[in-house]
Amino acid sequence: MRVLVAGGAGYIGSVVTTALLADGHEVTVLDDLSTGHADAVPDGATLAEVSLHDSAPVLAEVRPEAVLHFAAKSLVGASQQHPEEYWYANVGGSLALLESMRATGCRRIVFSSTAATYGEPETVPIREDAPTRPTNTYGASKLAVDHMLTSYAVAHGFAAVSLRYFNVAGAAYGLGERHATETHLIPLALQVAAGQRESLTIYGQDYPTPDGTCIRDYVHVGDLSDAHLLALPAPDEGEHRIYNLGNGTGFSVQQVVDAVREVTGHPVPVTIGERRAGDPAQLVAASDRIRTDLGWAPKHTDLVGIVRDAWDVQKDR
Numbered sequence: 001m002r003v004l005v006a007g008g009a010g011y012i013g014s015v016v017t018t019a020l021l022a023d024g025h026e027v028t029v030l031d032d033l034s035t036g037h038a039d040a041v042p043d044g045a046t047l048a049e050v051s052l053h054d055s056a057p058v059l060a061e062v063r064p065e066a067v068l069h070f071a072a073k074s075l076v077g078a079s080q081q082h083p084e085e086y087w088y089a090n091v092g093g094s095l096a097l098l099e100s101m102r103a104t105g106c107r108r109i110v111f112s113s114t115a116a117t118y119g120e121p122e123t124v125p126i127r128e129d130a131p132t133r134p135t136n137t138y139g140a141s142k143l144a145v146d147h148m149l150t151s152y153a154v155a156h157g158f159a160a161v162s163l164r165y166f167n168v169a170g171a172a173y174g175l176g177e178r179h180a181t182e183t184h185l186i187p188l189a190l191q192v193a194a195g196q197r198e199s200l201t202i203y204g205q206d207y208p209t210p211d212g213t214c215i216r217d218y219v220h221v222g223d224l225s226d227a228h229l230l231a232l233p234a235p236d237e238g239e240h241r242i243y244n245l246g247n248g249t250g251f252s253v254q255q256v257v258d259a260v261r262e263v264t265g266h267p268v269p270v271t272i273g274e275r276r277a278g279d280p281a282q283l284v285a286a287s288d289r290i291r292t293d294l295g296w297a298p299k300h301t302d303l304v305g306i307v308r309d310a311w312d313v314q315k316d317r
């Protein structure tokens with residue numbers, strides 16, 4: 001298939017681009033390189049260095065049969081301080097992309113949504129029919145695009161899938177997390193192990209969890225990538241599907257730190273800090289829907305293995 005990958009120079013987008021090429025697809029990456037890296041775009045894909053807002057001429061030229069849309073600002077804290085940037089890039093940018101698609105007759109799309117659309121869960125594991133009450137602008141902006149896709153499916157015959165990622169981690173094809181501003185637990189803990197940071201602050205040890213630290217559902221980027229390839233042909237025109245993507249098992253911040261110590265063989269000094277605003281105690285996915293509908297089954301459910309894959313890529317940098 002001729003596909004356009006918006007945000008294909010980022011962490012998850014570059015992994016999926018590589019998988020699409022391996023699967024025989026013809027790929028154009030559209031990325032403004034605001035947070036992505038040109039060298040993460042694999043050989044064999046064409047890079048158009050353009051923002052979502054200016055995507056129309058690229059789509060008119062490429063005439064993709066499908067779009068995978070990863071391009072977004074994704075820092076929860078920054079979204080609270082500068083909501084205008086998140087509404088402009090994530091919602092305005094996505095609207096521009098959907099209109100570019102409509103103008104060229106492309107109606108198939110897989111969109112990167114997030115667990116942050118749910119907010120503080122009433123019950124864990126979280127199913128797709130749980131209430132969506134995001135507690136930050138990042139989650140709200142992604143939820144707005146989910147709603148956009150529902151209406152484009154109904155009104156314009158789009159065939160859409162929103163994949164709600166939980167905590168994406170690990171590496172595939174030598175591509176791992178590489179953010180100028182790193183806020184995620186696993187890469188930060190690995191930087192401490194590598195001696196690039198002095199210590200890791202654990203945000204709160206007084207949560208109602210067995211060891212008092214927050215529990216998250218870490219899903220391997222390779223498994224996430226498999227889900228995109230399964231999702232791409234799945235919906236019919238007029239259909240918008242929503243799937244959670246997680247392993248279904250939660251690990252605490254303390255367990256992640258222990259896994260980083262085990263994998264790297266280095267000490268990871270920690271200090272216990274205050275809770276981070278907006279962090280729910282537990283976020284674990286019920287991913288039964290995608291398992292049943294599309295036969296998705298994560299292969300990397302072991303935390304140590306996920307951390308090892310991340311370390312193998314990060315330690316060389």
Ligand code: UFG
Nearest residue numbers: 114115116167183184185188201202203214216253276279
């Ligand atoms: N944490 C620390 N210290 C750190 C960094 C993180 O203790 O230095 C803790 C956090 O408090 C949290 C856990 O580690 O309990 C994981 O934090 P991350 O920042 O790695 O990930 P989040 O769970 O906050 O965020 C992820 C995605 C977001 C998405 C969110 C959904 O990265 O994009 O899940 O709630 F919005």
